[in-house]
Amino acid sequence: MADPAHTVHIVDDDEAIRQSVGFMLRKADYGVETYASGVQFLKAATREMRGCVLLDVRMPEIDGLEVQARLAEHGIMLPIIILTGHGDVALAVRAVKAGAIEFLEKPFERTALLAAIDEALRQSGRNDRSQLAAAEATVRLAALTARERDVLDGMVLGRPNKLIAFDLGIATRTVEVHRANLMEKLSAHSLSDVLRIAFAAGLGEDAQSG
Numbered sequence: 001m002a003d004p005a006h007t008v009h010i011v012d013d014d015e016a017i018r019q020s021v022g023f024m025l026r027k028a029d030y031g032v033e034t035y036a037s038g039v040q041f042l043k044a045a046t047r048e049m050r051g052c053v054l055l056d057v058r059m060p061e062i063d064g065l066e067v068q069a070r071l072a073e074h075g076i077m078l079p080i081i082i083l084t085g086h087g088d089v090a091l092a093v094r095a096v097k098a099g100a101i102e103f104l105e106k107p108f109e110r111t112a113l114l115a116a117i118d119e120a121l122r123q124s125g126r127n128d129r130s131q132l133a134a135a136e137a138t139v140r141l142a143a144l145t146a147r148e149r150d151v152l153d154g155m156v157l158g159r160p161n162k163l164i165a166f167d168l169g170i171a172t173r174t175v176e177v178h179r180a181n182l183m184e185k186l187s188a189h190s191l192s193d194v195l196r197i198a199f200a201a202g203l204g205e206d207a208q209s210g
Contacts, residue, residue, distance in 0.1 A: 005124065007031035007051035008117060011041045011067065012083065013059045017106070021054065021113070028114060038062035045076050052101070052120035054113075057084040057091065068098045079120035083108070090158030096195040097204065103192050137201035140186050148182040151175055155194060156204040 008030050010018050018034040025032050031051065035041040039061050041053075057064040064082060071078065082095040085106040092103040101123060102116040144152065147168075154164035154175075161179065165172040188194045198204060 005050045006121060007033060009033045009035065009041065009049070009051060009053045009078070011035045011038060011053060011059075011064070012056040013037055014056070017056070017083075024110060024113075025117070030117070038064065038067040042067060042070055045071060045074075045078070047074070047076055049076065049078060050124065052079040052081065052117060052124055054081050054083055054117075055100075057082060057095070058086055065094055065098060068095070068100070072099065079123045081113075081116045081120055092191055093156065093158040093195060093204070096192050097199055100192065102190065134200055134202065137197045140197055141201050141203075143185045144182050145178075148178050148185070151178040152182055152194070152198060153203070155179070155191070156198050 006029075008025050010021055010025075010032060012018050012021075012034075013036055015036070018036070022032045022034055033044075035044065038055075038059050042062070055064045055067060062070075064084075068080060071080075079101045080099060082092075082100045082103045083106060084091065084103075095103050101120045104112060104116060141149070141152075150168055151164055154167060159167070161175045162172050165175045168175070183189075183194060186194060186197050188197065
């Protein structure tokens, strides 16, 4: 019997996704539980539940972001990886701000999914699963130049590179360079990493959730 702490709860209304991802994860020695809707998962979820959640965004009745919100309301602190076939930057901002560990677009690579699950399970195993401390996040942000902070502000608002470039009056390629530089300075490997650091430091608190 699989260790409950290494169980992945797949919440997706697409049966093909539940079957294919479930098969992949079982082959990788994870425990797997599947749910055909957010409603079904919420009925089963408890504070004692272990592991992590692969949560689809576009589902009937209740979407993934609403499932996140209801889990938080009930004090169920399972690490969440958001899956979507309709991903965009604004949705990634909302998902991470709501506490998602990672944001993956379908079709996703096996290695990316397994890496996200490993990170989620590491967080699940910690007694203190709080986000990056505000003081540490603030120190990291202090290393950015003024222009890199401008680009970061745009990322926090969910703006794509082209719109950030328009807002700042610079070329899109220049935004891409600043974005790469700030990610390196923050030791961030993904947009989700950048957003967690920014939110831990209090950025975007006044931004609309979309």
